[in-house]
Amino acid sequence: MNIHSLLIYLYKTSKERSMIENKNWNKEEAASIAVAESSREESWLSKSYMQSIFMGDFDITMAYPFPFQKEDDKKIGDEICAKIDQWCQENLNGEEIDRTETIPAHVWKGLAEMGLFAIKIPKEYDGLGLSQTNYMRILSVVARYCGSTAATLSAHQSIGAPQPLKLMGTPEQKKKYLPKFREGWISAFGLTELNVGSDPANLQTEAVLNDDGTWTLNGEKLWCTNGVVADVIVVMAKTGTKKAGSREVSEISAFIVETNQPGFEILHRCRFMGIKAIENGLLRFTNMKLPADSIIGGRGKGLKLALATLNDGRLSIPAIAASSAEEMATFSARWAKSRAQWGKKIGVHENGSDKLARISSGAYAMRALSDYCAALSDIGKQDMRMEAAAAKMFNTELLWEVCDTTLQLRGGRGYETAASLEERNEFAFPMERGMRDARINRIVEGTTDIMHLFLTREALDGHMSKAKPLFSRSTTQEKLAAVGKCALFYPFWTLKQFVPSFLRSFSGFDPKLKKYLRAADRRSKKLALAFFIRMALNGPGLADKQLTLNRIVDIGTEIAVMGLVAARAQTEIDGNDRSNLKTAIYWLHSATVRIDKMLKELNKNSDKEAVQLATQLMDEAELLPEVTTENIQPHIQREFGSELCNGKQTERLRADQSTSIKTGNSEAAAK
Ligand SMILES: Cc1cc2nc3c(=O)[nH]c(=O)nc-3n(C[C@H](O)[C@H](O)[C@H](O)COP(=O)(O)OP(=O)(O)OC[C@H]3O[C@@H](n4cnc5c(N)ncnc54)[C@H](O)[C@@H]3O)c2cc1C
Known part of the structure; x- marks a missing residue:
């Protein structure tokens, strides 16, 4: 099928079906998609490094020279990280915190004294005013000692109140709240509910506008990290309905809610397999009165605000993962x-060598992606929505593999x-705790599945921006105009995908790296064609082929990371450091093997069989009982982060805590 027949086919199928409004979807599914569509940022800040890869444009100039942290900013980061590292060694006993499931009062106070609840808040509001890169470095230092403490800091600053206020707060809101975080106020972010996880369209928490301009808030929020001790919570609530295309969907707004007001209750402190000391709860708001000016970012802008916040907010998890x-x-x-079996060091057995290579090159790749995103955020000139989401997805998935591989090697x-x-005098590397702590990262701040969907939508936008009327409900005239636009663009675009990659010079790169850059370029073109052909052939049905789309997204992500790894290694070489070249080469080589496997699987896979089997399994399964929170009575002793942080409360009030919370430390146990 040539490109013109494809366009004609696209036009014909688009008359009956559309990708953004798919007739196969039920009402709820269509509403969920409409809500997601209406909250996504339509315009792009700049050309996107990652999106270009899905269009067959592997633009290494966007990654090389690798944007290492600027010297002056690095110096600031080095100093503060050294200070925090020292403090952690003396005060942060990760094992003890994990065992007691509680962060002791002296830790809260110490963190607040160092300003770690105000890391990115500008100095004019009493914050530390540090860069995104230094923020990520600080969290990585803390995470090396205690996952729960790092998650606490991250939930407060990555998704909690400081960032949304900084981005979209009114001058009055900024003046009122931002300095409070320097005093140790703790914040949280409440989106998830019993029936609202990955899909916010069905949000039940509701804020109703009163005649005097105030709001009345009712609802419950589940798994709110820091919610148990938070002084303020950013709560996502329905404030009515709005039109999204032809549909009536929930209008969602973000409220800043002070938890010392009547109507707020903590129903339950949730317990988890890892990051056991986070103050995470099931919260209830009953007829809670909120002031007129408590919306952040404007009415109905809640999800847009959440997405904008997450652009930077998502980066702390990949940084912690890399570290x-x-x-x-x-x-x-x-x-x-150190360990020898069967007459050889275990790293010398080929199985051991393979594990070591995968672990260390994985760490290098994760670092490249995480640092690249940090730099994009600090420079602020390049669209980074895809890179941030890819970093969250890629680093958390790879971290899990690295944990498993390290555990197996051990x-x-x-x-x-x-x-x-430690009790039997062995080196106490906390692999068991590390693995438990790492697992949550694939779930929070967008599960891996949701990151795949997000990346698919953004990757599609390269085509959508030209052919959108063919994929949505539009008039015949609009569709014909789109066909015309595509007829001009796609023939040249298609031809470009066949330009041999060996013609690209990749000047400035070591020949060993060049080889892999050409391999990445070739695969980017293959990917772009495979993606486009599937779009054209499946039309709206492609949206339901999640496994195909996952592969497409994963291939694009691997190619992007290949570019970053090569750019990072070359920039190091430019500075006379060749120490990571072998690591980079191993990563690049193994990435091409993985990509080729996924490209093959686009054509040969068991996806259809999986769907058939799952359908049968669910047909045969019994439904779980309905869930209700009606009879849960609040029983948590109320503690405020601010009081722990300013030293007013010097002991934790854990009624359910039988073990005492020691402050002692030992090097091996803490690490
Ligand atoms: C320790 C912890 C801390 C948390 N902290 C917070 C917090 O501070 N604030 C907050 O608001 N929330 C928080 N959460 C909630 C967290 O963000 C959600 O768990 C997450 O968004 C997933 O929602 P869910 O668990 O309801 O899963 P569901 O949305 O029910 O999903 C279940 C499974 O289905 C998959 N799935 C869902 N939709 C699709 C789809 N369209 N296509 C393919 N697969 C799909 C998911 O990937 C997942 O694997 C926290 C959760 C935990 C466990």
Whole structure:
């Protein structure tokens, strides 16, 4: 099928079906998509490095020279990170915090004294005014000691109140709240509800406008991290309905809610397999009166605000992931060298070598992606929505693999707790706790599935911007105009995808890296064609082929990371440092193998069989009972982060805590 037949086919099918308004979707599904569509940022700040890859344009100039942290900013980061590292060594006992499931009062106070609840808040509001890069570095330092404490800081600053206020707060809101975080006020973000997880369209929490301009808030929020001790919570609530295309959908607004007001209750403190000390709760708001000026970013802008916040907010998790992987890489090499079985060091057995290579190159790749995003955020000139989402997805998935590989390399000691290892005088590398703590990252701030959907939508936009009327409900005239536009664009675009990659010079790159850049370029073109052909052939049905789309997104992400790894390695070489070249080469080589496998799987897979089997399994399964929170009575002793942070409250009030909370530390247990 040539490009013109494809366009004719597209036009014909688009008359009956549309991708944004798919007739296969039920009412709820269509409403969810409409809400997501209406909250996405339509315009792009600039050309996107990642989106270009899905269009067959592998533009290494957007990554090379690699944007390492600027010297002056690095100096600031080095100093503060050294100070925090020292403090963590003396005060942050990750094992103890995990065991007691509680962050002690002295830790809250210490964090607040160092300004760690106001890291990115501008100095004019008493914050530390640090860059995104230094924020990510600080969280990474803390995470090396205690996942719960890092998650607490991250929930407050990545999704909690400071960032939305900074981005979209009114001058009055900024003046009122931002300085409070320097005093140790703690914030949280409440979107999730019992029936609202990945899909906010069905939000039940509701704020009703009163005659005097105030609001009355009712509803419940589940799994609100920091919610149990928060002084303020950013609460997403329905404020009415609005039109999204032809549909009536929920209008969602973001409210800043002070938790010392009547009507706020903590129903339950949730317990988890990892990051056990986070103050995460099920919260209830009953007829809670909110002042007229408590909306952040304007009425109905809640989800847009959440997405804008997450552009930067999503970056702390990938940074923590990269740092954890680096720790595992360093430790694994030590272990592989120290442990011998069957007459050889375990790292010398080929199985061990493979594990070491995967762990350390994975850490290098994660670092490249995370640092690239940090730089994009600090420079602020390049659209980074896809890179941030890819970093969240890629680094958390890879972290899990790295954890599993490290644990396996460590053998039985990987499964043993650090406390037990220490008690019998072994080096207490906390692999067991690390693995438990790492698991949540694939779920919060957008599950991996949702990141795939998000990235698919943004990747599609390269085509959508030209052919949108063909994929949505539009008039015949609009569709014909789109066909005309496409007829001009696509023949040349298609031809470009066949330009051989060996013609690209990639000047400035070491020949060993050049080879892989050409490989990435070739695969980017293959990907773009495969994506376009599937779009054209499946039309709106492609939206339901999630496994195909996952592969497309994963291939694009791998190619993007290849570019960043090569750019990072080359920039290091330019500074006379060749120490990471082997690591980069291994990563680049293994990435091409993974990409080729996924490209093959686009054509040969078991997706259809999976769907058939799942349908049968669900037909046969019994439904779970309905969930209700009606009979849950609040029983949590109320504590405020601000009081813990300013030293007014010096002991935790854990009624359910039988163990005392020690402040002691030991190097191995803390690490
Ligand atoms: C420790 C912890 C801390 C949290 N902190 C916060 C917080 O501070 N604030 C807050 O608001 N929330 C918080 N959450 C909630 C978290 O963001 C949600 O768990 C997450 O968004 C997923 O929602 P869910 O668990 O309801 O899963 P669901 O949305 O029910 O999804 C279940 C599964 O289905 C998949 N799925 C869902 N939709 C689709 C789709 N369209 N296509 C394909 N697959 C799909 C998901 O990926 C997942 O695998 C926290 C959760 C935990 C466990």
